[in-house]
Amino acid sequence: MRIIFSCLFLLTFFNSFAQEEVKPEVKPVIKIDSLYREDQFYFGVTYNMFTDIPVNFKQNKFSLGLSGGFLRDMPVNKSRTVAIAAGLGLSYQNYFQNLTIAQGPTGNIIYGVNNSSEYVSNRYRQYSVDLPIEFRWRNSTFESTKFWRIYGGVKLSYIFSSVSILDDGEKTYKIKNNDAINKFQYGPYLAAGYNTWNLYLYYGLSPLFNSATTLSGEKINMKTLNAGLIFYIL
Template sequence: MRLIFSCLFLVSFFNVFAQQDAKPEIKPIVKIDSLYREDQFYFSVTYNMFTDIPQKFKQNKFSLGLSGGFLRDMPINKSRTVAIAAGLGLSYQNYYQNFAVSKDGNGTIVYNVVDAGEIASNRYRQYSVDLPIEFRWRNSTYESTKFWRIYAGVKLSYLFSNSSILDDGENKYKINNNSNINKFQYGPYLSAGYNTWNLYLYYGLSPLFKDGTTTLNGEKVSMKTLNAGLIFYIL
């Protein structure tokens, strides 16, 4: 009997000793940044159109536009749901249409609206550096990266390259960096949506061609750009 009590005493002693030596589990402390910013990379895909077009002007095929860049977010209210953002980006815009740009025998640039059945393709494309400045509203919180947003702004663009390419089925005629094109372009834009997926619309206020430099049948050409599509924001 004494032997049994001695064994039970030793087991209890070692059990208490083991419990005293066991170290409590330390859980990592997760810090949440309540002073967050929505600094974002953006990427847009658009269908490109022209407004204020001349008579018999038509677009054909799919005119694609691509742009991308970075925006710096600057919240202006305590809950950080309202902000101003500015950024820098690059754009590529392509337009398939029947507004042909060519040169006459004297090397002067001339413009014509051609019958789509007479040519294989005709397109205008441009590359630009963009400066977007926007006013932002979103219902975001520092605990969630998924939220509704409405961003409205103005985009300033500098065209560093442009080209017009006419293919009549036998030969290609290309004019690079047409001096009649407005290198500085600007216009308002709007993007709205949820999380990554957002609708995007841009309307150019500046004419594509410099004032008074481009005429068609004696009338001034005042075409402006219009881009509609999707824009994606990535943190």
């Protein structure tokens, strides 16, 4: 009997000891990415204006611009706060103004600056493929996607479709892909802000119309100016 009781005691002791033994928690090893990039999708909303405008030129209503695309980030310093980026995107630009474009009896294009009382509606819109190339500064880290940024660069654009629509109350003139439009556009831009919200400004250096386009004997030298917000999404 003593032998039996001794065996039972030893079994109970070792069983209790085994239950009290706690295995150490194995935590996964987290690797820190020291080679992160700020590759980003972007989306912009702007108010569209013109510079170098003809005499008596005016805009009316809200001229909306939309753009979107993707930028590839290429850091140039060890802390990865300075980078160069290039990308590809699409833009839609819409303008309400009083520069009218109509077609004459012989098929020629006639340009004019008219009072708003002389027509029902007048608008110009264009669609383009964009190639932005920018120099970037930010105080980002691999741990956070919220940071201050200043991005500046040059945007090259190709207008693949354009249309002007004039309704003078009697007839509607719709001019598609006007040969007088400079299809290649370029200009500098600046984007600055914090996290997702950023101010955006683009100034076109190339005239919207080619050098042969005139109004009252003078060259139309209008250039685009877009101001608004741009959003970056990782």
